[in-house]
Amino acid sequence: MTINELVGSVGLKPLSTFEDRDISGVFVSDMVSDVMAGAKSGNLWLTIQTHKSVIPAANLVDVSAVIITGGKEIPQETVELASKYSIAVLSSELPTFELVGKLYELGLGK
Amino acid sequence: MSECRHQWNMTNVRFGFVAFEKCFHCSGVRTFFSKEESPHLGEAYREEEHFWSRVENAQSLRFDLVCSECGRVEDYTELMGLLHCTGCLPECEVEILQQKLEKEKTWLVVAFGHLPPGSDEPFSPEKMKILTDHFNQRRDTSRSRIRVVSFSLIKDFTVCKGEFIHDVGMLSQEPPAERKPLF
Numbered sequence: 001m002t003i004n005e006l007v008g009s010v011g012l013k014p015l016s017t018f019e020d021r022d023i024s025g026v027f028v029s030d031m032v033s034d035v036m037a038g039a040k041s042g043n044l045w046l047t048i049q050t051h052k053s054v055i056p057a058a059n060l061v062d063v064s065a066v067i068i069t070g071g072k073e074i075p076q077e078t079v080e081l082a083s084k085y086s087i088a089v090l091s092s093e094l095p096t097f098e099l100v101g102k103l104y105e106l107g108l109g110k
Numbered sequence: 111m112s113e114c115r116h117q118w119n120m121t122n123v124r125f126g127f128v129a130f131e132k133c134f135h136c137s138g139v140r141t142f143f144s145k146e147e148s149p150h151l152g153e154a155y156r157e158e159e160h161f162w163s164r165v166e167n168a169q170s171l172r173f174d175l176v177c178s179e180c181g182r183v184e185d186y187t188e189l190m191g192l193l194h195c196t197g198c199l200p201e202c203e204v205e206i207l208q209q210k211l212e213k214e215k216t217w218l219v220v221a222f223g224h225l226p227p228g229s230d231e232p233f234s235p236e237k238m239k240i241l242t243d244h245f246n247q248r249r250d251t252s253r254s255r256i257r258v259v260s261f262s263l264i265k266d267f268t269v270c271k272g273e274f275i276h277d278v279g280m281l282s283q284e285p286p287a288e289r290k291p292l293f
Contacts, residue, residue, distance in 0.1 A: 021253070031277050033171040036192075037123050041249045056194035056275045059217055060256060062249030085217065085254075 001106065003065050003088050006044075010102045012067065012090040015074060016082035023064050026108050028096060032057035039063055044108070046096055050074045055081040055089075064088065069096040114180040118244035121176040121183065128190055128276065130166035130225075135159065141190050141225045143172055169277035175244050184240050188232040191274045193220040193261070198271035203263040215254040219245075220272060222261045233260040 004020045006012065024042035029035050030049050039045060041062040047054060050072050058066050065088035068074055074091060082089040092099050103109065126145040132138070138160065149167040156162075170191055175184045195218055197205045208218040221241060223232035238258050245256040264270050 019253070021250075031169060032275055033125060033169055033277055036275065037120055037125075037171055037173065053194075053273065053275060053277075056192075056219070056273070060192070060219060060245060060275065062253075 001108065003090075006065075006106075007090065009106060010092070010094075010099065012092050014088060014090055015079045016087060016089040018065070018083070018088035019086045021064050023108060026100065026103050027063070028100060035063070036061060044103070046099060048072060048096065050078055052078045052081055054078070055085065055087060058082075058087050059085045065090055067092055067099065069094060069099055114177060114182070116177040116182065116240070116243065117179050118175040118184075118240060118247060119178055120173045120244070122172075122174045124172045126170065126172065127167045128170045128274075129164055130168070131162045132165045133160040133162055135161045139225050143170070143190070143224075168274060175240060184237065186237070186241070188223050189241075190222045190224045191276055192258070193222050193272040193274055195220055195272050199265055199269065202265040202270075204259065204265075204272075207259065207263070211257055216257050217254060219256060219258050219275075220261050220264065221258050222274070227261070227267075231260060231262055233262075 001023050002020050003023060006023060007014055022042060023044055025040060026046065027035065027039040027043040028046045030047050032053055035045060035057050039061045042064045045058055045063040045066045046069055047066065048070055050068055052075065054066055055078060067090045069092050071093040074089065079089055124145065126143055127149045129142055129144045129149065131140050151164050151167065154161060154163040174186055195204050195208050197208065199205055204218065204220060211218055221233055221238065238260055241258045242256060245258065249256065
């Protein structure tokens with residue numbers, strides 16, 4: 001599954017400009033240090049963090065997209081930095097738990 | 111010379127805090143890694159002519175790298191954190207290199223040693239290459255690459271506005287109104 005396919009499947013709102021790519025797995029964390037240690041290339045990263053610091057961390061470990069859950073407002077400078085690195089920043093109105101359930105149903109957790 | 115085509119993975123991962131202390135007498139800054147469970151701010155104490163006070167705690171991690179092929183371990187005890195260059199100083203060597211590498215879809219990351227920097231370079235070129243290899247081995251390098259360089263390239267720490275990839279200020283919903291120098 002690619003990012004663009006996922007966007008339509010679970011009602012995500014794309015905020016940054018990005019190159020479409022394949023998704024491989026999901027990583028859920030609200031700590032950049034946790035992501036630096038454990039996320040894998042192509043993972044979707046689900047977080048409630050909107051701070052700009054998430055983008056260099058996402059870029060460092062090559063996640064396919066950052067999904068900000070819970071309908072949080074995302075600062076423009078976060079979106080602009082993501083666009084520079086072609087990282088997809090997607091917004092979801094769903095809480096993390098509900099979104100994880102939907103992603104699992106789509107087969108992304110298997 | 112080793113024939114191994116190293117595959118580097120993180121090992122000995124320890125989560126903790128990078129504590130920043132500032133001396134209000136000389137304005138010096140020093141850092142150390144702490145594994146305390148409840149880090150605190152503001153505690154001041156005197157040490158010879160210095161009056162140190164803890165001004166920041168950044169959640170972070172400490173790690174080593176191990177080669178999954180030959181078992182070699184590379185120690186990164188001296189790594190205080192990784193810095194995202196914001197391009198604040200056009201004449202800074204980091205920014206000059208960043209501009210060049212971005213054209214090749216290579217993203218620059220600055221490895222920072224603990225402060226104050228000593229007289230010896232804490233990161234050998236080989237250590238930087240291994241760290242670079244580790245992050246590139248974790249990514250799809252057909253899309254882009256990572257290059258890690260030492261903080262010794264930074265022209266002037268006192269005016270640097272780079273941003274640590276640390277868990278600090280993460281709960282704020284508002285971006286800072288103005289970027290301030292690191293130290």
